[in-house]
Structure formats: structure tokens, C-alpha cells
Amino acid sequence: MPLDQDTIDESGEKEMSFLDHLEELRWHVIRSMVAIVVFTIFAFIEVKWVFNSVILAPAKADFWTWRMLCKIGHAFNSPDLCIEDIPLVLQSRFMTGQFTITIIAAFVLGLVFAFPYVVWELWRFIRPGLRVNERKNSKGVVGAVSGLFLAGISFGYYIIAPLMVYIMVNYKISDMIKNEFDITSYVTTVLTLVLGSGLLFQLPVVIFFLSKFGLVTPAFLRKYRKHSVIVILIVAAIITPPDPLSQTLISIPLYLLFEISILISARVEKQRLKQEAEERMREEQSTPSAS
Structure with missing residues (x-):
């Protein structure tokens, strides 16, 4: 009688009971939360640098986006593209406003920096349940998810956030109205735009897995392109x-990602159909012919 009572699946992994899966998931979640908390604490300790150099940076005229835009303006003899000043005035109108927004900002930054590790922990939990060929075809998924998230974060931080801040700061319907924003409103808007962009850029990965399971096909995506x-x-x-404004700025790249997702779905479907044809061929060859 074997000493280990757990059964072994075709890939060599031990099959676990439902309670074992819950226990395994619990430890993956705990490790992920620890990583988020560690980065959150670090961001909270360096809160002054975080606010001055990261969160408030898109509202400064020397921000990277504005410097690049100015260089483009000089290259095309359009000096109007250079931003000399952004008249942003922030205030904290609540007693706990600055402290509360500090905690929120630190947590969001902790989540952003820990995101690749969280995805890796989630993949470690999902991977044993996949078939051998599914694992082979899903190599690099952690890198793809992390890369798309980083691309989305960068797009939101360097493109959407500064444009959003500049337009809203300079938008006026009357000279009698002054644009003086609360720090909570500013930070919440910037963090929502940046984090939302990172999450929305995961569309190709979502389409990839839906296509893997046959839930989505390129024909279906093309049919409902307008929808x-x-x-x-x-x-x-x-x-x-x-x-x-912010909805339009995020919708344009998201639609481009949808078009890319159609190409990904077509490639996945082609591979899936090829694998199914090979499996049927092997089954036919292994079946003895009738005499």
C-alpha cells in the first residue's frame, strides 16, 4: 500500500480535496496581502516624496509629459505646446483629509507595486488545475498580465492624468468662479484614472482565456464589434x-486593445482547433480497426 494516500493526476501533481484547496488558497491570499501591506507601509513612510514626486507631479509644468510635448512643439515650430505653468490650487477642507488621503494613496501604490507578485501567487494556485498542454500554451501569462498592467498604469499616469488635470484646472465657465480643488478630489481622480487604466489594459488577457475555453470566438467578437x-x-x-473627457481618453486605447484581442482570439482558436484535430487523429489511430 502506498504511503501517500493522495492521488496523482496525469501531470504529476497531487490531487487535493476541497478543504486542501481552500487551505492552499488561504496561504496564497495571505502572502499576497503581506506583499501589499509591505509596499503600503513603505509608501506611507515616504509619503512626502510620494506626493511631491509622484502624485502631484502631473500637475507641474516640468512633468515628463509636458517636457516631451514642448520638445515636439519646438521640432514642429509650435511653441504654444510648451506649458509654462499649471495654476492648480489645492486645499484640505476636512480635519482628517490629508491623513485619510495619505492612507488611500499609500494603499493604492502598495497594490500597484505588489501587483506582479499577487498575479504570480494567483497563477501558482490556478496552474496545478490546468492540463499539460494548457500549461504549455499559458507560459508567460504572469509576464503578460504584469506587462499590460504596467502599460496601462503608464498610459494613465503619463497621458490621461496630466491632460485631465490641465484641462480641468484651466476650464472655467465664468471669471467669478475660482478653481480651488480639495486634495481628496485631486488624489482620488488621479489614482482612479491610473489604476483604472491598468485594470482595463487586461482586456487581451481576459479574451485570451475566454478563447482558450471556447467561450469567445473571433467571429463572435467581429459580429458584435459595434456593440x-x-x-x-x-x-x-x-x-x-x-x-x-476621461471617459473618451480611456475608451480610445481600450477599443484598440479590443481589436488586438480579436487577433489574439483568432490565433488561440487556430491552435485549439489544431490540438483537437491532433487528439482525434490519435484516438482514431489507437482504435483497432474492425476486421
Whole structure:
């Protein structure tokens, strides 16, 4: 009688009971939360540098985006593209406003920096349940998810956030109205735009796995391409602040990602159909012919 009572699946992994899976998931979640807490504490300790050099940076004229835009302006003889000043005035109108927003900002930054590790822990939990060929075809998924998240974060931070801040700061319907924003409003808007962009950039990964399981096909995506525009606008409205500008800025790259997802789905379907044909061929060859 074997000493280990656990059964072994075809890939060599031990099959676990439902309670064992819950215990395994619990430790993956605990390790992920520890990573988030560690980065959150670090961000909280360095809060002054975080606010001056990261969160408030898109509202400064020497921000990277504005410097690059100025260089483009000089290259095309358009000096108007250079931003000399952004008249942003921030205030804290609540007694606990600055402290509360510090905790929120530190937690969001902790989540952003710990995101690759969290994805890795989640993949470690999911991977044993996949078949051998599914594991082979899913290599690099952690890198892809992390890379898309980083691309989304960068797009939100360097493109959407500074443009959003500049337009809203300079937008006036009357000279009698001064734009003096609360620090909570500013930080919440910037963090929502940046984090939302990172999450929305995961669309190709979502389509990849849905196509793997045959739940989505490229024909289905092409058929409902027009409907996807409405869905994208709704999602952008939910995940961004309630204004048309930020929704439009996030909807454009999201639609481009949808088009890329169609190509990914077509490639996945081609591989899946090829594997199914090979499996049927092996089954036919292994079946003895009738005499």
C-alpha cells in the first residue's frame, strides 16, 4: 500500500480535496496581502516624496509629459505646446483629509507595486488545475498580465492624468468662479484614472482565456464589434470619474486593445482547433480497426 494516500493526476501533481484547496488558497491570499501591506507601509513612510514626486507631479509644468510635448512643439515650430505653468490650487477642507488621503494613496501604490507578485501567487494556485498542454500554451501569462498592467498604469499616469488635470484646472465657465480643488478630489481622480487604466489594459488577457475555453470566438467578437463600443464606453464611465473627457481618453486605447484581442482570439482558436484535430487523429489511430 502506498504511503501517500493522495492521488496523482496525469501531470504529476497531487490531487487535493476541497478543504486542501481552500487551505492552499488561504496561504496564497495571505502572502499576497503581506506583499501589499509591505509596499503600503513603505509608501506611507515616504509619503512626502510620494506626493511631491509622484502624485502631484502631473500637475507641474516640468512633468515628463509636458517636457516631451514642448520638445515636439519646438521640432514642429509650435511653441504654444510648451506649458509654462499649471495654476492648480489645492486645499484640505476636512480635519482628517490629508491623513485619510495619505492612507488611500499609500494603499493604492502598495497594490500597484505588489501587483506582479499577487498575479504570480494567483497563477501558482490556478496552474496545478490546468492540463499539460494548457500549461504549455499559458507560459508567460504572469509576464503578460504584469506587462499590460504596467502599460496601462503608464498610459494613465503619463497621458490621461496630466491632460485631465490641465484641462480641468484651466476650464472655467465664468471669471467669478475660482478653481480651488480639495486634495481628496485631486488624489482620488488621479489614482482612479491610473489604476483604472491598468485594470482595463487586461482586456487581451481576459479574451485570451475566454478563447482558450471556447467561450469567445473571433467571429463572435467581429459580429458584435459595434456593440463593443457601447460596452467600452459604459466600462470607462464606471471606472473613471464622471466626465466625458476621461471617459473618451480611456475608451480610445481600450477599443484598440479590443481589436488586438480579436487577433489574439483568432490565433488561440487556430491552435485549439489544431490540438483537437491532433487528439482525434490519435484516438482514431489507437482504435483497432474492425476486421
